Each structure stands twice: as structure tokens, then as C-alpha cells.
Amino acid sequence: MRNPVCLFAVVIAIFGAGNLLPASAWEHWGGDRGGSRFSPLKQITPDNVGNLVRAWEFSTGDLDRRAPEVMKRTKFQATPLLVEDSLIFCSPFNEVIALDPGSGAQKWRYDPKILTNQRPANRYNCRGVAYWVDGKAPETAACRARIFMGTNDARVIALDARTGIPCADFGANGEVRLDIGMSLEWPGEFQITSAPVIAGDTVIVGSAIADNRRAEAPPGTVRAFDPRTGQSRWSFDPLLHDGVTAGHANVWAPMSVDEARGLVFLPTSSPSPDFWGGKRPGNNDYANSVVALRAETGERVWSYQTVHHDVWDYDLPAQPTLARIDTGEGQRDVVIQPTKQGFVFVLDRDTGKPIWPVEERSVPQGGAEGEQLSPTQPFPTHVPALLPQRISADDVFGFIPFWDGEACRAKVAAARNDGLYTPPSTQGSVVYPMTGGGVNWGGAAFDPVNQILYANTTRAIHIVKLLPRATVADGFNPPPGHDFGRQLGTPFAMTRAVALSPLGLLCNKPPWGEMVAVDLKAGKILWRSRVGTTEDRAPLGIAFRFGTPLGSGVAITAGGLVFSGAMDAYLRAFDARSGQELWQGRLPVPGVANPMTYLWKGEQYVAIGAGGHSESGTTIGDSVVAFRLARPGETPSLMSRTIDRPGGRFSAGAAAAAVVVLLTAMLAWRWRRNRKLRKQPHAQ
Template sequence: MRNAVCLFALIVAVLCAGNPLPASAWEHWGGDRGGSRFSPLKQITPDNVGNLVRAWEFRTGDLDRRAPEVMKRTKFQATPLLVEDSLIFCSPFNEVIALDPGSGVQKWRYDPDISTAQRPANRYTCRGVAYWVDDRAAENAACRARIFMGTNDVRVIALDARTGIPCADFGNNGEIKFALGPLEWPGEFQITSAPVVARDIVIVGSAIADNRRVDALPGTVRAFDARTGRARWEFDPLLHDGIIAGHANVWAPMSVDEERGLVFLPTSSPSPDFWGGKRPGNNDYANSVVALRAETGERVWSFQTVHHDVWDYDLPAQPTLARIDTAEGQRDVVIQPTKQGFVFVLDRDTGKPIWPVEERAVPQGGAEGEQLSPTQPFPTHVPALLPQRISPGDVFGLIPLWDRGACRAQVASARNEGLYTPPSTQGTVVFPMTGGGVNWGGAAFDPVSQILYANTTRAIHIVKLLPRAAVADGFSPPPGHDFGRQQGTPFAMTRAVALSPLGMLCNKPPWGEMVAVDLKAGKILWRSRVGTTEDRAPLGIAFPFGTPLVSGVAITAGDLVFTGAMDAYLRAFHARSGRELWQGRLPVPGVANPMTYLWKGEQYVAIGAGGHSESGTTIGDSVVAFRLARPGEAPSLWSRTIDRPGGRFMSGAIAVAVVVLLMAMLVWRWLRSRAGA
């Protein structure tokens, strides 16, 4: 009886969330239109997850067909969809590939022939595609079911989901090419995240190179008729009255409430990121969750999470649509995680916070010509998912007088007054870093337990403003530093992750952590480190420090949370306790969102495993799927159960001690040699 009640509650919860999800499907990039990343499948459980075996591996062939210098500029971030009896995903070069879900054998492939000479600012990447069915078309009509994709060279492409053939009635033989203003180079503007489809309208955002110039391109969101490709509307997410700026683009994934006819945009910061003297005011509707009418582009509401952003704290994550219990009853909400580690929970109809958000005073004294906001919004009910301040005493290093001392010096030399310390010519500590907190992988929401799960990254950025006179045409930044000329401002900028001489992050571990949050209670339930240094450290030493986590998680009704990391494993965690239960070895790191599906009675978990060039991982071109072992099937060498987490930590501690001893011996020998000289 209890199981029947639980099953009924699960069905009701999923249906009431406004995002019905067939038991076998993963039809949207975030699992459903609202990005919950939740699957009702429960064949794989904490009791049997150790029996997972590698079902298949598919390689796109990019490693073999493309030059090494081109592959070094790729990020494999795609999440496959299960639609039309196929797993469909895109490669970093926008090839759309359909696989047999049970075997991983290719069924069809479409190549848009992306130029590899354009050097896109955000690397070659494609996070996913969108699926749509034309309910007016005949059942067997060509392109009744369509796949939409935005490309690195700024096209929107429509394909028949069953064959991969371009839809001749969409745009110009299946594609639309944007008309843009002048570009500094062909890769300055691209499309990296999957489009969304709402009320038969295809909606796409864009990714634009940061910190190049004040008068950058606007971050216009564009909408097209899903049948014909005819332009329907455009929305510029930045009010331009009295300011000089561009961007505020939507590079992260969007969400859709089909019933309400709303599309939810996570907007980014105006140009440039770190000096805003020519864009006074709060810069509405940048750094905001914006709700638009899908059919017209009319703004319904917006909520700004950062006023007058000069920290690159744009919204990188898909807004998650959910239904939650509150003191006033059930509410349909938009959950927006941020790089700072905040979680804003907004009413879906009005955009007003469900729980109080306070405007608090923040550090002042910006660079010359800057006009900072005196306050910033702070949620009060849900605690921050990670620390938001770091002191010289919080730095990390294996050897106190050497690498830890170097890290302490980096932090101590920069301006450091906590969250929202303004950029400066002295150098400013930005913690969490501009790629920290919750990134494009977004959060996942269990509609039954009403628990939110999110991967987070902890790292320090040192941002420094350089007076224009100090930046000659031939200026080169120090190694490891990003450089932006910020043309049209008094300052260029550099940005660097604070690293020790050993190449380790200067802040204390964990560097990557999964967090589970009870939204109703406003309480963090557990934290778990995700990832080790096994695939980065010498001799494969697996320091249990966690790795930076830009990708997200998938959760199931089987009480499991799946995620990748910057090491080459797919992992499963117990959803209730956060305990790591299982690891599945991948050919290279799976820096993509995993997904799960049911095929011919068996549950699979799949992830793109192609690495992440900006993070320095090895690069590959694979999609890998796991399933439970069949009767008589031998255990997989690619799968292992984690049944003694304490033992793993102890092995990591021993490894640290060994490395410290070796480094101490090297330093001692170096000191003696210096003394002898």
C-alpha cells in the first residue's frame, strides 16, 4: 500500500509541476521544459548501482579527422535527447548525430560544415539541441518531428528528427543565418546553448566575446516560426537609455512554461565586465531573470540579481521551474542559482521573491569614473551554497613556507573586502571566481522531496585594472592571465585564477562540491566533494579535493544523483545522504550534463565525455552509456563501487603526506645547493 501511495504522489507531483515527463524520455536539454533534470526512472537504485556496466561507447571521430590545434579549442558539453527512438546530440562542431539507444550505433549524421578557421571566443562547443513536433502535420510527413540547433557560426538549423535531413520549408533550405553588425573577427559571436521551443516559436540566445569593447554587439534574443523560420520578434535584454554598452546576452540555457506561454531568460552582464563608467545605473534587464511572452517577445516581468555588474556575475544557469510548498500553500516558482552561490526563488507569474530578498550595503570605492550600486540583493531564506569571502589565512598549499606562502601573498596583495569588492588597479580578489558557484550545468529539482541539487565550484580570481597608458599595442599579459582591452574605457583588465607554484588552487578544498538543499526549510542537507586529482596529478595521485564543476547533475526516483567532473569518471551519489556510491570510468572527463533513459526495459545513464579545453583536461570525442549488468554478464572493468569512503580519504591523506615529504626533500636539497654555492 505504501509503495502505491508513493507512486501516486510521484505521478501527481510531476504532472502538477507543469512538465509531464514520459517514463522513458529525456526530450529536452534539462530533462523537461523547466530544466528539473529529474527522471521518474528507478530501476537503478543505491542497492544495485554497483552492478552498472558500460553498455557502449560512441566516438564522433573528431579526434581522428581534425587537427590537434583545432581540438585544443573544443569543449564537449552536449547532453543527448531521447526522441524518436534515437539518442540525438551535437558535437562541438555542430554535427548532429543520432544513435541507437541500446547499442550506440550511429543511425544518421548531419554536418553543417563549420569553419575551423573562425576561432570562436567561447571555443567550439554545442551544449545541445531542441526537439519539437508539429501537431498540424500528418503523422508520416517529413519534418513533422524536428531538431533545432544554433551553431558556432550563427545559424539556426532545422532537421527531420527521424532522418537528419534539413527541413526545406524552414528558412533557406533548413537554416537561417543571422544578420549582425560588424564583428572584430568571425568568432566574436556564436550560439552555444540549445534553443527552446514554446507555442511553436523557436527562441535562441547568443554567446559574445567578453571585455573587448564598450560598444559591443547587443545580446539580442531572437525568435522564429518553428514551421517556416520566419522572424517573429527580437528582445534586447538591456535598456540603452543614456548608456554606452552592449551584451546582456543570454548564453545560458533558457526554460519554457508552455501552459503560461512564457520563456524565461537568464541574462548576462553588459559590456565590458569589469568597468561600467559609461553605463550608469542598475543596467536593467541585464543580470536578470526575464520572463517574456513566447509568441510576442513582450516582457512580463524581470528580477535583477546583480545591480550594475562589474564582476562578471552574470546568470550562467538555466532557470529551474518547479512547484514548491510554502506557508501560503503550493506555488509555481522559478529557481535561479548564481555564480555567487545564491539561490533566488521567484513567483512564476510575477517575478517577486517567494521569501524576502534584502538589499545590503556592499564595498564601495570603485576605479576612477565608476558608478557602483551602493547595495546588492541577498536572499534570506535559502543559505548561500558556498563561502563568499576568503582571507589570507584561508589559503591552501602543500608546503607552508613555499606554495602556501605564495598563495597567501597573492591574496594579501589584492583588495579583498568580501563579496562585491570592486575591481581595482591594485588587483581585487573575486571569490567565488567569475566561473564559480553554479555554472551552466544548472541545478536539479526533485518534485517529490522538493530538494534542490547543484554542483558548485570554489576558486579565486585576481582581477586587475590596467590604466590605458600602460597597455601598448604590443602588450602581452603574464602567462596564465586572461586579457581584455575594454576599448572605450580608461582601463584594460587581466584576470587569473589564483594558483600555487605546484599548479593547485590557492583556496582550501573542496574545489568542487555537490550541495543538496531543502527549499521548504531553507536548509542545506548535505555537501559532498566531487572528483579527485587522479587525472591531473603526477603518478595519478587521487587527492580527494574535488574538482571545479561547471556541469550539472541528473537525479532519479531511484534515490540517485549522477554527475561528471574534471576527472574521467561518471559518479553516482545517494540522493538522501550524499554518499558517493559508484564510479564509472570514462575515456576522458565528462564535463557535460548526464541524462538517463529507458530503452527496451533497461535503464541507461549516458554522458558526453570529450573533455574541456579551457580547464586543461585531456580532449576526446565520446558519448558513453552505462546500464545494469544482464544475467551472466561479467562485471565491467570500467565500473567500481565506492563502499569505503573513509578508506579513500585515508589513501588521499597518505598521498598528500608522500608528496609533502618529497617536496620537502627537494626544497632541502635546493637550499643546501644554494648554501654550497
């Protein structure tokens, strides 16, 4: 925005997405209704980012108030909103908290008193809240401005955005309890984890439902309510049930809204259960799809399916990003949908048709008994895949090739591995990218001025194995490190495990987490940059610059920066043009959440939830941390540092220490193996 033309371009681009926000605002989970995660703020730049200091840290108090075994079942993925002169976010236990944006001091707090014995299938989690202003209410009326939240125990709650007091006219004393439509196997089988969205006078929520438990699972209905009264407006089931035995394709990821068109865009999941679909023949239309609905009525306008008859858990995990792009043949309003496979689908916002050609290509066949695979899958041709989609036994990683490298090679070689879309099998099949790989719930970000898409990606291998029902006893326990799904109502249960070496490292070669910048018009990847190190996971704090798995997303600014968290305890800033890592801000624990930025009393802040991620094995915390530029007399502390070289931090002393640690681990492994062999009975 160095001249009026660029400023005009920003205004037009943001308006094209159906959003026009003041420069200080971050009023929606994705920055705006279309999830661009772009801020026009430019006070913090590549030249001064090294002067960032920690402005404040706020602790929710959960570490002190909750039992350790409960905290081990949490994921802190919330992104605060800047609304009503407050930063407002939710804790994993659905406590809604409002902070002073400048000091981090608590202004109000609401506790819905979530029970902590329900063991939610997707952990205790709340990614965010939604904000709405009732234009028909007087300025001073209570609940004129409202905060909406979905909960882990299937409630939709409305609060006064200024006070945190429940809005008594919404449902019963400020809440609506969802009618799930069938009995749950346990209270945590069904929950709401992502923020609601609001289109006009309609508040819309999705759901998160336990994977791989049963074929006849709770339906994945998307529900809409009147934001004043809580009365039901409409509902939409993303799965066609004709001839299908499957409970759900749901919408657990964040949705997007185009206010001008009156459309809401759903990223739908795979049908239940994930890895065997013999009782749900056909493509399972509207599952694994971007679905555009009339926000007022729930009528389907169009849908586009990215995976046919999914048996890989390749659902759509990311918020659809709404943007206006230059296609080379003029400006188009589009929906950008990244996927777990690393694809980027770019669809016309009015019709759902691809902007650039998508080819139906033949994919591996020969599924498990009773399976009816699709012979083809859609492959975008213009925008390249953001990460490799095939791995062989020769591509594995190991510090010591004849030991941990050989163990990884054996794991991959023993499984069926025909590339992308290898069917699950009783032999065990390689799923690469893994089911949590590619672009995940953090979504992508789009710079409307420079027309560049940014996304965090994860590279890891899953080994998925089908278990014939007769071999699975009632008390069956999977091997350590394996997820287990009974897939009741089908002939197969399943196990799923990330391919790890004996040292606990990913079996695929680094990078394990990478930020990617893409020129959509040219269909060209501009740069890649590794995000995260092993510092907070490896012995002695050894910081191998391998990148870490990245489920969370990024925030980009007109100042030329991209901000991201990782699985280590740092918030990072990257040069948006080159991808060079410029700065790190130390966090109390990993910030596995989407960062955001805002302007408060003339100063730009960058904030991130830092509470860790129990499923990924990080340390657990309960904080939100904000940074700003140093004021006169302040100097950046050791918790904030500039990165002088792109190679990262790894000294000769650390390298020597790493070798010692690895050799020690190797000897310990061999000792445990030999001890186990000595205890085994001799063959007769």
C-alpha cells in the same frame, strides 16, 4: 514513488512545471522544459548501482579528423536527448548525431561544415539540441519531427529528427543565418552555444558573445522564429540602451519554458564590458536578471535582477529551474535561479516576486575612477548561500606552508579584498567566488517528490586587475595564466587570473568542487559531498579527494540517486538522501557535461558526454558513454567500481609518493627562481 500518493505528487509536480513526460523520456536539454533534471526512473538504486557496467561508447571521430590545435579549442558539453527512438546530440563542431539507444551505433549524422579557423571566443561548443513535433503535419510527413540547433557561426538549423536531412522549408534549405546587427571584429566574436528552446510554435535562441573586448559590442538580442518556415517572430534586447554605452547583455545559458503559461524564462548576462561600467550608469535593468517573456510575442511580463550594475561578471549562467514547491504556506509555482555567488533566488512564476524575503544590503564601495557602483545588492534570506562568499589571506591552502602556502597568502594579501562585491581595482581585487564559481551553466536539479534541490558548486579565487589604458601598448601580452580583456571604449583594460600556487593547485582550501543538497521549504542545507579527485591531474595519478571545479550539473532519479561528472574521468553516483558517493564509472576523458538517464527496451541507462574541457586543461576526447545494470553473466569491470567508504581513495603508498613529488617540485621551483635571479642585471 513507493505508493500512489507519491506517484500522484510526481505527476502534479511535473505538470506544475508545464511538463508531463513519459518515464522513458529525456526530451529536453534539462530533462524537461523547466530544467528539473529529474527522472521518474527507479530501476537503478543505491542497492544495485554497484552493478552498473559500460553498455557502449561512441566516438564522434573528431580526434582523428581534426587538427590537434583545433581540438585544443573545444568544450564537449552536450547532453543527448532521447527522441524518435534515438539518442541525439551535437558535437563541439555542431555535427548532429543520432545513435541507437541500446548499442550506441550511429543511425544518422549531419555536418553543417563549421569552419575551424574562426577561433570562437567561447571555444567550439554545442550544449545540445531541441526537439519539436509539428502537430499539423501528417504522421509520415518529412520533418514532422524536427531537431533545432544553434551554431558556432550564428546559424539556426532545422533537421528531420528521423533522418537528419535538413528541413527545406525552414529558412534557406534548412537554416537561418542571424543578422548580428553590426560588424564583428573576427568571425568567432558571436556564436550560439546553448540549445534553443521551443514554446508552442516558436523556437527561441540566445547567443554567446566575447567578454571584455569592447563596450560597443554586438547586441545580445534573443530571437524567435517560426519552426516551420524560419520566419522571424520577434526579438528582445535584454539591455536598456538609454544613456548606456554597452553592446550587450545576452543570454548564453539555457532558457526554460512554461508551456501552460506561454512563458519563456531568460537568464541574462552582465553588460559589456564586465569589469568597468562607467559608461553604463544605473542598474542596467534586465541585465543580470531572470526575465519572463510571452513566448508568442516576446513581450516582457516581469523581470527580477540578481545583481545591480554588475562589474564582477556575476551574470546568470544557469538555466532557471521551474518547480512547484511547498513553501510552508501552500504549493507555489516558482522559478529557482542559482547564481555564481552561490545564492538561490526563488521567485513566483507569475509575478517574479521573491517567495521569501530578499534584503538589499550595503556592499563595498570605492570603485575605479569613473565608476558608479550600486550602494546595495540583493541577498536572499531564507535559503543559505551554497558556498562561502569571503576568503582571507589566512584561509589559503598549501601543501608546504612556508612555500606554496606562503605564495598563495601573498597573492591574496596583495589584492584588495573587502568580501563579496569587492570592486575591481588597479591594485588587483579578490573576486570570490570566482567568475566561473558557484553554480554555473550545468544548473540545479529539483526532486519534486522530496522537495530537494541539488547543485554542483565550484570554489576558487579570481584576482582581477584593471590596467589604465595608457599603460597598455598595442602589443601587450598578459603574464602567463592571465586572461586579458582590452575593454575598448573604456579607460581600463583588465587581466583576470585564477589564484594558483607554484604547484599549480588552487590557492583556496578544498573542497574545490562540491555537490550540495538543499531543503527549500526549511531553508536548510542537508548535506555536502565532494565531487572528483586529482587522479587525472596529479603526478602518478595521486587521488586527493579535494573535489574538482564543477561547471556541469547533475541528473537525479526517483531511484534515489544523483549522477555527476567532474574534471577527472569518472561518472559518479551519489545517494540522494545522504550524499555518500556510491559508485564510479571510468570514462575515456573527463565528462564535463550534464548526464542524463533513459529507459530503453526495459533497461535504464545513464549517459554522459566525455570529451573534456580545453579551458580547464583536461585531456580532450570525443565520446559519449552509457552505462546500464549488468545482465545475467556480466560482471562489472575495473572501469566500474563501488565506493566502500566516504573518505575516498588515498593509500599510504600514494601519500609517500605525493610527498616525494611535492618536494621535487619545490626544489625545481627554487632552482628556476635562483637561475632567473642570476640572469638579472645588477643594480647600478
